[in-house]
Amino acid sequence: MSVTSEATTQWTGTLAQGSGEIALESSNQGPFAVNWKARSEGSTSVTTPEELLGAAHSSCFSMALAHALAENGTPPEQIQTTASVTFIPGTGITGSHLNVQATVPGISADDFARIAAEAKTGCPVSAALAGIEITLEATLA
Numbered sequence: 001m002s003v004t005s006e007a008t009t010q011w012t013g014t015l016a017q018g019s020g021e022i023a024l025e026s027s028n029q030g031p032f033a034v035n036w037k038a039r040s041e042g043s044t045s046v047t048t049p050e051e052l053l054g055a056a057h058s059s060c061f062s063m064a065l066a067h068a069l070a071e072n073g074t075p076p077e078q079i080q081t082t083a084s085v086t087f088i089p090g091t092g093i094t095g096s097h098l099n100v101q102a103t104v105p106g107i108s109a110d111d112f113a114r115i116a117a118e119a120k121t122g123c124p125v126s127a128a129l130a131g132i133e134i135t136l137e138a139t140l141a
Helices: 034-043 049-070 109-122 123-128
Strands: 007-012 017-025 032-035 078-088 094-101 133-140
Touching: 032 034, 049 078, 049 094, 049 109, 049 123, 078 133, 109 123, 109 133
Parallel strands: 094 133
Antiparallel strands: 007 017, 017 032, 078 094
């Protein structure tokens, strides 16, 4: 069975002077403001497509890693993943860096690193981002 998720953006104006709002189908939060200034200069109060992509990548990777660790017989107690997505105006999205810290009883650092690397490759969002560099920093807590 396939599942389709939706987000809708209402944009007004030009790229540089315009702005928009993003509504997530599943959320009672928002709408989330979005504009070019935040995207090209950074912001802590206005979202960007890259921040939303980072949310998708970090959550997908965390799920893939949790599954892989359980399949290995070493289920995680906790996984925290940050995805840092880089955008260069005029070039585009150039990379996503996954920084994961996890508490996994009974696993060696080498096995954890191997399983994390496999989860990075197996994550469906990573597969969708095949056109950019994806890096991984995985640490046991």
